[in-house]
Amino acid sequence: xxxxxxxxxxxxxxxxxxxxxxxxxxxxxxxxxxxxxxxxxxxxxxxxxxxxxxxxxxxxxxxxxxxxxxxxxxxxxxxxxxxxxxxxxxxxxxxxxxxxxxxxxxxxxxxx
Amino acid sequence: xxxxxxxxxxxxxxxxxxxxxxxxxxxxxxxxxxxxxxxxxxxxxxxxxxxxxxxxxxxxxxxxxxxxxxxxxxxxxxxxxxxxxxxxxxxxxxxxxxxxxxxxxxxxxxxx
Numbered sequence: 001x002x003x004x005x006x007x008x009x010x011x012x013x014x015x016x017x018x019x020x021x022x023x024x025x026x027x028x029x030x031x032x033x034x035x036x037x038x039x040x041x042x043x044x045x046x047x048x049x050x051x052x053x054x055x056x057x058x059x060x061x062x063x064x065x066x067x068x069x070x071x072x073x074x075x076x077x078x079x080x081x082x083x084x085x086x087x088x089x090x091x092x093x094x095x096x097x098x099x100x101x102x103x104x105x106x107x108x109x110x111x112x
Numbered sequence: 113x114x115x116x117x118x119x120x121x122x123x124x125x126x127x128x129x130x131x132x133x134x135x136x137x138x139x140x141x142x143x144x145x146x147x148x149x150x151x152x153x154x155x156x157x158x159x160x161x162x163x164x165x166x167x168x169x170x171x172x173x174x175x176x177x178x179x180x181x182x183x184x185x186x187x188x189x190x191x192x193x194x195x196x197x198x199x200x201x202x203x204x205x206x207x208x209x210x211x212x213x214x215x216x217x218x219x220x221x222x223x224x
């Protein structure tokens with residue numbers, strides 16, 4: 001069963017805490033992405049990676065960090081420097097002729 | 113000027129009617145265009161993509177692209193209440209390279 005998985009579905013962060021969101025794909029896609037979505041808003045790109053051990057900042061990278069040690073995995077850490085982390089976080093991967101992006105189910109991050 | 117613009121709606125159509133969703137983009141070098149559907153609380157799912165001027169049909173959905181006018185649209189024929197969702201337009205290519213730039217989405221409501 002191919003696809004993209006994200007965990008957890010809901011995540012609660014305390015003040016000053018770093019939290020890590022998991023994203024795994026078994027589609028054999030080279031590129032992976034992290035987006036943030038706020039209520040009533042479109043998707044904003046946080047980080048993306050086109051190949052293992054390489055990643056680039058997106059439009060809103062401040063307060064976030066990523067790693068890409070395996071092709072299948074692209075975890076996102078929301079650091080304490082991100083002062084407004086409450087949002088819906090979406091992971092995507094892309095492949096194929098048009099590099100079409102497919103999304104995981106998302107993680108909703110809430111601040112306690 | 114936003115890079116990708118959509119009317120946020122809500123757009124309300126009766127069941128069985130044609131729903132027309134519009135999107136304009138600012139990067140004239142954009143190459144590929146995607147429509148995603150997002151149900152409330154869920155992640156976006158791909159409906160279709162288009163990269164050549166003209167129409168592309170897939171079932172009840174038709175994407176229309178006019179690169180000269182920098183305009184892409186999605187028509188939904190025989191609209192059903194299950195089509196009620198937010199529709200996201202995404203654009204790739206030109207100065208954004210392989211990344212997608214999303215519009216803020218149009219909320220569609222199909223009423224019985």
